[in-house]
Amino acid sequence: MCGIVGLHLRNPELYPRLGELLAGMLGEMQDRGADSAGIAVYGDPDWTPPGNGNVCLLGVDRDPAGAAAAVGDTLGTTVTGKLVENTLILSAPVASEELLGAARGLFPDSLVAGFGADLAVLKGVGAPRDLAKSWGLARASGWQGVGHTRMATESAVTPSGAHPYAVGPEQCLVHNGSFANHATIRRDLRREGVEFDSENDTEVGARFVAHRLARGGGVEPALKELCDTFDGFYTLLVSHRDSFAVVRDAIACKPAVIAETDDWVAMASEFRALAHLPGVSSARIWEPEPEVVYAWTR
Incomplete structure (x- = not known):
């Protein structure tokens, strides 16, 4: 089932609260995936x-x-x-x-x-709230963070199967759903020299995006090509050092909600992960449309 959270801060006054806010978001997704979790934090001076x-x-x-x-x-x-x-x-x-x-x-x-x-990525096996506490996530600062809580269905419960998949420089991908044709795409990427660390289908999506970005394309074209190439049901959140992007498949059956204010942009699998964010009562809130790439740049 899995849970996705992401927070892109626009207001520098909120940077010291990034970890606190992200930890709250991650904890609310524990019911969607309690076997492992991971986070990516951009800009914490103690970690990076x-x-x-x-x-x-x-x-x-x-x-x-x-x-x-x-x-x-x-x-x-x-x-x-x-x-x-x-x-x-x-x-x-x-x-x-x-x-x-x-x-x-x-x-x-x-x-x-x-x-x-400026990127720190932490992964572990166990309950997301416990992992966030052990990492000291609430004390982290920075301008952007993404997180994932996992319910394993297609590979072992190990740190290598936990998201985010950060396989390109400053790039992270988290995924809720399932790719139906990932084995075929994995073989195609291997023929082009791409190596893999796990059997997780999400890694195939992450490697695909990183491979396209390495060719010089942007995140939005890479995600549009992913939608044309991958079959299945999915919501994806892709972060880069200066950007934050969301896309869903053509059926869009996996839940997702986006909220935006002048101070931040946030995304989660369920609204309850956004409910504690400052100013959420006046945020613009919507469900992302199928195969539309929503992207923000720092």
């Missing part, structure tokens, strides 16, 4: 120091300082390591892709949860 490239890893069997020092020796620069529950966040004054290459070389068995400037 400004001006640095960042990589978030799961399954690194070394202490944060030792892991960071090893990556730093490879790159010839200072790398810091912060452990947030089970996620190691590496930061360095280099491009995120360069940091990612060094980390993958040293920790080939680890799972890359996400990478990019």
